[in-house]
Amino acid sequence: xxxxxxxxxxxxxxxxxxxxxxxxxxxxxxxxxxxxxxxxxxxxxxxxxxxxxxxxxxxxxxxxxxxxxxxxxxxxxxxxxxxxxxxxxxxxxxxxxxxxxxxxxxxxxxxxxxxxxxxxxxxxxxxxxxxxxxxxxxxxxxxxxxxxxxxxxxxxxxxxxxxxxxxxxxxxxxxxxxxxxxxxxxxxxxxxxxxxxxxxxxxxxxxxxxxxxxxxxxxxxxxxxxxxxxxxxxxxxxxxxxxxxxxxxxxxxxxxxxxxxxxxxxxxxxxxxxxxxxxxxxxxxxxxxxxxxxxxxxxxxxxxxxxxxxxxxxxxxxxxxxxxxxxxxxxxxxxxxxxxxxxxxxxxxxxxxxxxxxxxxxxxxxx
Numbered sequence: 001x002x003x004x005x006x007x008x009x010x011x012x013x014x015x016x017x018x019x020x021x022x023x024x025x026x027x028x029x030x031x032x033x034x035x036x037x038x039x040x041x042x043x044x045x046x047x048x049x050x051x052x053x054x055x056x057x058x059x060x061x062x063x064x065x066x067x068x069x070x071x072x073x074x075x076x077x078x079x080x081x082x083x084x085x086x087x088x089x090x091x092x093x094x095x096x097x098x099x100x101x102x103x104x105x106x107x108x109x110x111x112x113x114x115x116x117x118x119x120x121x122x123x124x125x126x127x128x129x130x131x132x133x134x135x136x137x138x139x140x141x142x143x144x145x146x147x148x149x150x151x152x153x154x155x156x157x158x159x160x161x162x163x164x165x166x167x168x169x170x171x172x173x174x175x176x177x178x179x180x181x182x183x184x185x186x187x188x189x190x191x192x193x194x195x196x197x198x199x200x201x202x203x204x205x206x207x208x209x210x211x212x213x214x215x216x217x218x219x220x221x222x223x224x225x226x227x228x229x230x231x232x233x234x235x236x237x238x239x240x241x242x243x244x245x246x247x248x249x250x251x252x253x254x255x256x257x258x259x260x261x262x263x264x265x266x267x268x269x270x271x272x273x274x275x276x277x278x279x280x281x282x283x284x285x286x287x288x289x290x291x292x293x294x295x296x297x298x299x300x301x302x303x304x305x306x307x308x309x310x311x312x313x314x315x316x317x318x319x320x321x322x323x324x325x326x327x328x329x330x331x332x333x334x335x336x337x338x339x340x341x342x343x344x345x346x347x348x349x350x351x352x353x354x355x356x357x358x359x360x361x362x363x364x365x366x367x
Contacts, residue, residue, distance in 0.1 A: 007232065007234055007268070009269075009294050009327075009328075009330055010061075010062050010063050010134075010330060011330045011331065011362040011363075011365070011366040011367075012060065012061060012062075012330070012331060012332070012358045012359040012361075012362035012363070013061075013063060013271070013296050013330055013331070013332040013358075014056075014061060014063070014065065014136075014332050014333060014336075014355060014358070015138075015186075015188075015238050015271055015298070015302075015332060015333060015334075015335050015336040016065045016067075016068060016074075016136065016138040016186060016188070016238075016336045017065075017067060017068040017074060017138075017336030017337055017338045017339055018052055018065070018067030018068070018069070018336070018337050018338060018351065019067075019337050019338050019343045019344070019346075019347075019348050019351050020067075020069060020338055020341050020343055021048050021348065023044055023047075023048055024044060024045060024048050024069055025341070027040075027041050027044040027045070028041065028072075028341070042070075045069050045070050046125060048069060049066045049067065049069050049070075049125065049126065049129065050129050052066075052067050052069075053065075053066070053126070053129040053130060053133075054129075055352065056133075056355070057133055059352060059355055059356045059359055060356070060359040060363075061133075061355065061359065062133060062134060063133065063134040063135075063136040063184055064126075064129075064130050064133050064134070064135065064136065065126070065135075065136050065137070065138065066122065066125070066126040066129075066137075067338070068138065068336070068338070070122050071341070072104070072340065072341045073104060073339075073340050073341075074138070074140065074188055074336070074339045074340065075140035075144050075148065075188065076104050076105075076106055076148075077119075078117075078119055078139045078140055079106050079140060079144065079145050079148075079149065080106050081117050081118055081119070082112060082113070082114055082117070082145070082169055083110065083111075083112065083113035083114065083115060083169070084108055084109065084110035084111050084112040084113060084155070084165075085106055085107070085108055085109070085110075085112070085145065085149065086106065086107055086109050087104060087105070087106050088104075088105055088106070088107065089103050089104065089105070090103045090104070090105035105148075105149075105150065106145070106148060106149045106150070107149060107150040107151070107152065108145070108149055108150070108151045108152055108155060108156065108162070109152050109155065110155060111155065111165060112145075112162070112165040112166055112168075112169045113165070113168075113169050113172070114169040114170070114172040114173045114176065115172070117173065117176070119137075119139065120176055120177065120180055123135065123137050123177060123180055123181075123182055124180055124181070127180065127181045127182070134183065134184050135181070135182065135183075135184070136184040136185075136186065137177060137182050137184070137185055137186070138185075138186040138187075138188055138238075139173070139185070139186070139187065139188070140187070140188050140189070141187040141188060141189035141191070141218075141222060141237060142166050142167060142170045142187075142218075142221050142222055142225050143189055143191045143214075143217075143218040143221060143222065144188075144189060144190070144191065145166060146162070146163070146166070146217075146218075146221075147190070147191040147194075147214075163217055163220070163221045164224075166221055166225075167220075167221045167222075167224035167225045168224075170221075170225035170226075171224070171225050171226075171227070171228070174225065174226065174229055174233070174235075175229075178229070178230055178233050182233070183232060183233055183234060184233075184234045184236075185233065185234070185235050185236075186235070186236045186237065186238055186271070187222070187235065187236070187237045187238070187267070188237075188238045188240065189237055189238065189239055189240075190239070190240050190241070191214065191218060192218075192239045192257055192261060193239050193240055193241040193252070193273070195211055195214060195215060195256060195257050196252035196253060196254055196255070196256050196257055197241075197252040198252065199252075200252075215257060215260055219260055219261075219264055219265060222265060222266075222267075223264075223265065223266045226266055226267060227266070234268050234269075235267045235268055236267060236268055236269040236270065236271060236294070236296070237261075237265070237267055237269075237270050237271065238270075238271035238335070239254075239261075239270060239271070239272055239273065240273060240334075240335050240339070241273055241278060241279065252278070252279075252280065253279060253280020253281060253283075253284060254272065254279070254280060254284040255280065255283070255284045258284035258285075258286075258287040259287045262284070262285070262287040262288045262289070262293065263287055263288075263289050268292070268293065268294060269293060269294035269295065269296060269330075270293075270294075270295055270296065271296045271298060271332055272295060272296065272297060272298055273298045273334040273335060274297050274298050274299050274316070274320075274334060275298055275299060275300065275301035275302075275303070275333075275334035276301070279334075282319055282320040282322070282323050283323060285320060285323040285324045286323045286324075288323075288324050288328070291325075291328070293328065294328055294329070294330060295320070295324055295328060295329055295330070296329075296330040296331065296332045297316070297317060297320055297329060297330070297331055297332070298332055298333060298334030298335065299313050299316050299317070299331060299334070300313065300331070300332070300333045300334065300354055300357060300358050300361075301333065301334055301354075302333040302334060302335050302336060302337045302344055302346075302351075302354065303334075303335075303344055303345070303346075304344075304345065304346055305346035305347060305350030305351075305353070305354070307353060307354070307357050308357070310357070310360070310361055310364070313331070313361050314361060314364065314365060317329060317331065317365055326365075326366075330362070331358050331361055331362045331365070332358060333354055333355070333358065337351045337354075
């Protein structure tokens, strides 16, 4: 079993999800119809994951993912397999600009815990396929259970107890992935992007939620979850403004939360969306006050197939380097290519060209 120390910076990196091939889409339909066994579905997934892991190696990525091929969602699949959480079909999906997701939702119906999670087996397969490369695995951030989940007040009348149990469950998860050989774990989080948006913060207030309270509780919970992680486990966070069928939800630069996340979150790096002006400028990076914190600039979009001008991307990297040293920066797409199984509106060939583009630009800038 390969267990590599991954505290190094991967100058060309990726967020995680990849477009689902037709073979997997068809297999999942057959499984839902009862015409394919779970074992046969997994065999098809295994073959396709092995294929795309090799492709990632071939184009020069050092950290490889399973493309989240076994998932329908970037967050719900993991969360509803925590002890005390159930998934269900609700009346409405999540509303994006001109698009709405399927009506999946989650609720907390019992005391939270982590044990025998199916994602552990998923990681082990990726680990074995990665070989001498680094197996990067992605899970939703702890804050997403509170942000997206419905909590039964008869189970958690005291929200402090909920956040304490949530952090404890994630602490167990982090150690379980580590024991399975994971050395590069990413926490995906859309809550921080919402907390950068005046429009979204007003909607939170209308629901009776205090954005300032959420900032503090999410900081506290995440830091508690990662507090005793092993020294050779790299944990990063991806902050996203929405990524469904090439659409989005929120807008707003990082300034409202920059001092908190860059100065107080005890993780190793951030993947930041920077492919449009909806994410604002690089000025919030001045709040980075640690030499060991990496900022991965999402300057290449995953929402369409057209390649960005290489020199323009390099110029933007130089602009970011005015606020944080170049040696603390890296490059990636702004998000995954398929945060849900439906995927963004580009082809698989265009997806690979995007990732090759990231590798080429990173090699020009940092070698």
